[in-house]
Amino acid sequence: MTVAPTLPGTVTVRAPAKVNLELRVGPRRADGYHDLATVFQAVSLHDEVSVARWDDWQVVAAGTYADLIPTGPDNLVVRAAQLLAQRYGIDETLSIRIDKDIPVAGGMAGGSADAAAALLACDELWGLGLDRDELSDLAAQLGSDVPFPLAGGNAMGSGRGEQLAPVLARGTFHWVFAVSDQGLSTPAVYAECDRLREAEGGDASVPEPRVSAEMMGALRRGDARELGRALHNDLEPAAFSLRPDLRELRDAGVEFGALGGVVSGSGPTVAFLTESHEASLDLSVSLAAADLCRDLRRAKGPVHGAHVITSPRGD
């Protein structure tokens, strides 16, 4: 999927979706956020964001999920561009095109990928030459999940999820993502997690979040079977509580031969790990026949983070 530049001087950046291989959620903090220990993997579903100078702010959405995102000033790409412009005293307005292939409100951080792509595209358009750390600091101001799609690969996230550390990993993994008709709101899923914990005795019994040794070992060895067993998401009970059909979907995928199945982030996308490319095709066929989700997307991971694919500077 490559978006032809429509305006002179257009910069286009491609950014990946993510899956949380492991997501451990600590108690609710005073600021309303939760401390996390998570392992992100960037996967080969991408959005493309194109920016060009224009006489007003404009967002144009195209692609598979274009109808599902706002095109007004609340779109994260506008917020990202305006944050950068404000920080570096740039008085310009932009036309921004999003080619949307990452499922929306699906727990795959599509909005965050777009925001990360917009930061990198504006940096290139305006010739700012920011390094990855500077971009990552700005990204964290836009959302907890925005730094990761800049980095890509595999990474451990702590704090709100925005503090990244590299993970020693080898191998390529093959995924099937079962996409739902309707999205789940991230704040609503965290709130449901708090409610369920309250009912079980409150935050006092919630352990400090830590990534498991099994997860780190599976990645270090590039062992898909071990990784399948190590997949874990503390938000899954909350997602199942809000959407009981997701449990049925997860169980069906595992029964059809997935090495593991887990709700991605705050859901409702369910991620299934498979042994090989061929196994991911077989699983897609079985899941499609069971008619339990709206859409099935196959992808591999890890892939690179946000990168410029078209720029007048490189022409």
Ligand SMILES: C[C@@](CO)(OP(=O)(O)O)[C@H](O)COP(=O)(O)OP(=O)(O)OC[C@H]1O[C@@H](n2ccc(N)nc2=O)[C@H](O)[C@@H]1O
């Ligand atoms: C759950 C995760 C897992 O990677 O991803 P998604 O499933 O949304 O993609 C993330 O924690 C989502 O990150 P992101 O979507 O950037 O969240 P933000 O915009 O920063 O916050 C949205 C809301 O989520 C809750 N939130 C988010 C992060 C965090 N560590 N604790 C929280 O409690 C808060 O209610 C916050 O107001």
Ligand SMILES: Nc1ncnc2c1ncn2[C@@H]1O[C@H](COP(=O)(O)OP(=O)(O)O)[C@@H](O)[C@H]1O
């Ligand atoms: N560029 C964008 N792409 C997707 N969603 C966006 C965008 N800008 C704003 N949003 C809003 O962010 C919400 C969360 O979307 P998304 O990032 O795809 O999901 P998630 O947080 O589950 O990974 C959407 O419901 C949408 O209203």
